[in-house]
Amino acid sequence: xxxxxxxxxxxxxxxxxxxxxxxxxxxxxxxxxxxxxxxxxxxxxxxxxxxxxxxxxxxxxxxxxxxxxxxxxxxxxxxxxxxxxxxxxxxxxxxxxxxxxxxxxxxxxxxxxxxxxxxxxxxxxxxxxxxxxxxxxxxxxxxxxxxxxxxxxxxxxxxxxxxxxxxxxxxxxxxxxxxxxxxxxxxxxxxxxxxxxxxxxxxxxxxxxxxxxxxxxxxxxxxxxxxxxxxxxxxxxxxxxxxxxxxxxxxxxxxxxxxxxxxxxxxxxxxxxxxxxxxxxxxxxxxxxxxxxxxxxxxxxxxxxxxxxxxxxxxxxxxxxxxxxxxxxxxxxxxxxxxxxxxxxxxxxxxxxxxxxxxxxxxxxxxxxxxxxxxxxxxxxxxxxxxxxxxxxxxxxxxxxxxxxxxxxxxxxxxxxxxxxxxxxxxxxxxxxxxxxxxxxxxxxxxxxxxxxxxxxxxxxxxxxxxxxxxxxxxxxxxxxxxxxxxxxxxxxxxxxxxxxxxxxxxxxxxxxxxxxxxxxxxxx
Ligand code: KIV
Ligand code: ZN
Numbered sequence: 001x002x003x004x005x006x007x008x009x010x011x012x013x014x015x016x017x018x019x020x021x022x023x024x025x026x027x028x029x030x031x032x033x034x035x036x037x038x039x040x041x042x043x044x045x046x047x048x049x050x051x052x053x054x055x056x057x058x059x060x061x062x063x064x065x066x067x068x069x070x071x072x073x074x075x076x077x078x079x080x081x082x083x084x085x086x087x088x089x090x091x092x093x094x095x096x097x098x099x100x101x102x103x104x105x106x107x108x109x110x111x112x113x114x115x116x117x118x119x120x121x122x123x124x125x126x127x128x129x130x131x132x133x134x135x136x137x138x139x140x141x142x143x144x145x146x147x148x149x150x151x152x153x154x155x156x157x158x159x160x161x162x163x164x165x166x167x168x169x170x171x172x173x174x175x176x177x178x179x180x181x182x183x184x185x186x187x188x189x190x191x192x193x194x195x196x197x198x199x200x201x202x203x204x205x206x207x208x209x210x211x212x213x214x215x216x217x218x219x220x221x222x223x224x225x226x227x228x229x230x231x232x233x234x235x236x237x238x239x240x241x242x243x244x245x246x247x248x249x250x251x252x253x254x255x256x257x258x259x260x261x262x263x264x265x266x267x268x269x270x271x272x273x274x275x276x277x278x279x280x281x282x283x284x285x286x287x288x289x290x291x292x293x294x295x296x297x298x299x300x301x302x303x304x305x306x307x308x309x310x311x312x313x314x315x316x317x318x319x320x321x322x323x324x325x326x327x328x329x330x331x332x333x334x335x336x337x338x339x340x341x342x343x344x345x346x347x348x349x350x351x352x353x354x355x356x357x358x359x360x361x362x363x364x365x366x367x368x369x370x371x372x373x374x375x376x377x378x379x380x381x382x383x384x385x386x387x388x389x390x391x392x393x394x395x396x397x398x399x400x401x402x403x404x405x406x407x408x409x410x411x412x413x414x415x416x417x418x419x420x421x422x423x424x425x426x427x428x429x430x431x432x433x434x435x436x437x438x439x440x441x442x443x444x445x446x447x448x449x450x451x452x453x454x455x456x457x458x459x460x461x462x463x464x465x466x467x468x469x470x471x472x473x474x475x476x477x478x479x480x481x482x483x484x485x486x487x488x489x490x491x492x493x494x495x496x497x498x499x500x501x502x503x504x505x506x507x508x509x510x511x512x513x514x515x516x517x518x519x520x521x522x523x524x525x
Contacts, residue, residue: 016259016268017209017235019053020046020252022284023068024084026243027057031463031482031491032288035513036068041362043072045283046240047079048359049276051252053106055237058084059098060091064517066098073102080104080146087111087136096143106176107140110150113157113165126161133165134172141173150213154179155186155194162194163201170204176235177208181224184217184247192227199232211235214250216242221250226258229268240284241292241299253277253298253330261325278331279360279388286392289480289491291467298330344391346380360388362395372398382474382497389469393478393495397505404512405430406455413500415443425450425504447504451511459483459514461507463491466499479506483514490514 023039023046026032034042039056046054056072057065073081081102085091087109099105111122111132118124124132133149140147149169151157157165166177179198181191191214199205212228212235214221225236242251256272263269281299285292294301304327314321344356350373357364357372364372372395379394380386401407409426420439423446427434436453440446448461463482468475477499481492490513494505 014268017052018270019237020051021055022239024055026239028245038287039068045280049280050271050273053080055082060094069098073099080106082106082108085109087132092140106146108148109136109140110152112152114153117153134168137169137172137174147174148176149174150178153182155181167202170208178211178213180213184215186224188223188227191224192231195228195231209234213237216247222254225250240280257298275331344386393469397495408505408508411504413443421446423447423450427454444503459485477502479503481506481510483510488517
């Protein structure tokens with residue numbers, strides 16, 4: 001057996017493989033697209049978190065996806081890297097090519113099996129689908145030893161047909177069989193029973209690991225995933241913060257903490273270092289611009305906050321009165337938890353700064369550390385307390401822009417109650433400094449009009465969101481801007497202690513990402 005057939009930590013009877021698909025199914029969420037540098041950073045953080053399998057992308061979908069899977073495959077050390085492929089040779093070839101640099105690699109091939117999908121989406125007879133299952137898995141298996149097969153819309157598939165497909169996939173060499181609840185329609189008892197049914201009826205079922213993959217349309221993705229595990233599944237597919245199409249996928253942090261906290265009822269273990277959960281959550285939120293709702297389980301800002309007097313009183317007497325898990329167990333430092341995770345201050349040195357950035361998944365060269373450290377010191381002069389969120393916002397705003405076509409130089413704004421509001425903007429466009437002044441219906445409109453005047457474009461502003469990175473009036477503002485053009489979209493972020501400067505940087509960032517996408521556009525699916 002070669003190295004790529006061996007999962008990072010082989011599952012035992014009670015060991016559950018964690019398969020993270022934030023970079024693939026998560027990224028499919030509208031507006032959540034990430035660039036190469038962001039994907040590499042997230043992949044490093046996922047490895048630190050202890051994820052067994054990282055699904056890095058769908059290589060045939062675009063050149064960008066292909067490059068990202070290849071780069072992540074080259075960087076990975078411990079985790080298995082998976083790529084998605086439809087049941088077609090050209091997809092599987094492209095996937096294998098992208099995965100080539102990985103020490104541990106998995107081809108994940110899928111086809112729809114439900115009557116609805118076969119008839120309307122694939123327009124294929126069941127017999128043809130069954131043949132495609134065997135052919136695609138056998139072909140993938142001729143290229144790598146670790147092959148996962150998924151029955152798309154598996155939870156709405158007729159049982160007899162599902163059994164025949166699963167048996168065929170295993171016979172053709174699939175090592176993992178995934179039964180997705182693609183449309184989030186299942187309920188726990190029924191979804192769990194599906195796995196019991198497969199284990200009872202498919203003769204070669206013990207030759208593969210069974211996997212759950214649940215979407216959250218009815219808010220049941222985590223409950224369904226756990227029901228599947230209780231019925232014999234030993235791999236869970238999930239995403240950080242539950243990122244994913246529509247209502248998202250099952251949230252990794254909720255599943256892992258449920259298994260850990262209720263080990264009495266759910267006697268399964270994972271290889272996840274739960275103390276790294278907050279890091280991963282913050283990074284995904286920062287990269288995508290998707291703010292985590294305050295009352296979100298495990299990673300929401302209020303998940304460990306105790307506001308009411310009765311609760312505070314109980315907590316002071318014994319933490320167990322209202323706390324079923326500790327903030328430390330998910331990576332919040334208790335002393336700092338109430339203040340949002342203070343980590344750095346004005347007197348922190350370069351070594352501590354660099355170490356903290358490494359924890360947050362940044363691998364910066366010396367020049368980038370110098371540049372970001374200088375901005376960190378400037379920020380620390382304005383703001384007493386520097387939090388992880390500040391560092392993420394600051395570094396994201398600073399790094400990776402050297403190659404940008406459009407670069408921010410300076411901004412002066414006349415705001416206030418007397419119209420018209422006016423923006424005086426200087427940008428560096430293709431290395432040439434250009435200046436203009438524009439008015440608008442408010443200062444943000446004036447800034448965006450000035451950008452349009454300097455770099456004319458048709459992209460539509462789809463989202464403008466301001467988020468205070470931390471508490472306090474001296475907090476940095478982090479602005480997310482989403483621009484849409486034809487079928488392309490890009491999220492840009494900007495951070496600054498001045499909200500208007502942050503807005504301008506965010507718009508320019510999104511525009512640069514859109515320009516890269518224009519250049520990379522490849523025939524879609
Ligand atoms: O939800 C789904 O069915 C999927 C498959 C491609 C695995 O994401
Ligand atoms: Zn999915």
